[in-house]
Amino acid sequence: MLVPYCDPTAKLGAMREALKAAALNVSHRGIRAKLKHVMQKTSHKTRARDRRRFQKIAPDVKLGANVQIHDFVNLYGCDIGDNTKVGPFVEIQKGVSIGRNCKISSHSFICEGVRIADEVFVGHHVVFINDRYPRATTEQGRLQRDSDWRLILTSVGRAASIGSGAVILCGIEIGERSMIGAGSVVVKDVPPYTIVAGNPARVLRRLPRTGRK
Numbered sequence: 053m054l055v056p057y058c059d060p061t062a063k064l065g066a067m068r069e070a071l072k073a074a075a076l077n078v079s080h081r082g083i084r085a086k087l088k089h090v091m092q093k094t095s096h097k098t099r100a101r102d103r104r105r106f107q108k109i110a111p112d113v114k115l116g117a118n119v120q121i122h123d124f125v126n127l128y129g130c131d132i133g134d135n136t137k138v139g140p141f142v143e144i145q146k147g148v149s150i151g152r153n154c155k156i157s158s159h160s161f162i163c164e165g166v167r168i169a170d171e172v173f174v175g176h177h178v179v180f181i182n183d184r185y186p187r188a189t190t191e192q193g194r195l196q197r198d199s200d201w202r203l204i205l206t207s208v209g210r211a212a213s214i215g216s217g218a219v220i221l222c223g224i225e226i227g228e229r230s231m232i233g234a235g236s237v238v239v240k241d242v243p244p245y246t247i248v249a250g251n252p253a254r255v256l257r258r259l260p261r262t263g264r265k
Contacts, residue, residue: 116152130162133170157216165222167207175216175234180206182222209244229259 110128129146139158151170204222215234233249
């Protein structure tokens with residue numbers, strides 16, 4: 053019986069090639085793992101950088117604990133209380149005070165001179181106004197400055213609700229737990245525990261002072 057000849061040199065060479073391939077595979081796995089780690093870190097940094105870019109929050113803004121702010125906002129010189137949520141495309145100007153546990157929905161504009169108490173709901177695209185007779189220029193034709201117009205304050209009481217698309221004129225008080233219908237134009241004070249709606253907004257009915265309706 054003939055036994056096939058096996059060249060020990062060839063066998064050793066084959067083993068070397070197999071070891072090289074295994075080492076190369078391990079090396080490739082290590083490189084792939086490192087690349088994945090670098091890409092993940094880069095992705096996290098990019099997202100963080102994008103989030104900073106999409107949120108324009110001035111250094112003088114005071115935020116309470118657990119405040120949630122969505123992207124595409126413009127906040128400066130305002131004070132926002134604990135647990136309040138601010139939706140996207142919202143502008144809150146200097147001197148505005150917003151209490152705790154409020155919800156400010158998207159596309160709303162809260163101008164200087166507005167004071168909002170705790171637990172207030174502000175619907176989408178709500179607009180506040182702080183000047184009864186706004187002008188772009190003075191009688192001399194130059195652009196108005198802060199000293200050329202009078203700031204008029206507005207206050208919103210605790211747990212009040214303002215429906216989407218409402219316009220709130222300046223110099224009024226919105227009472228505690230009152231409700232303003234969507235699309236209303238509010239030109240005078242809203243009594244506490246009442247529902248108002250329309251243009252101009254009128255009292256539709258009164259709410260009970262017990263419970264949380």
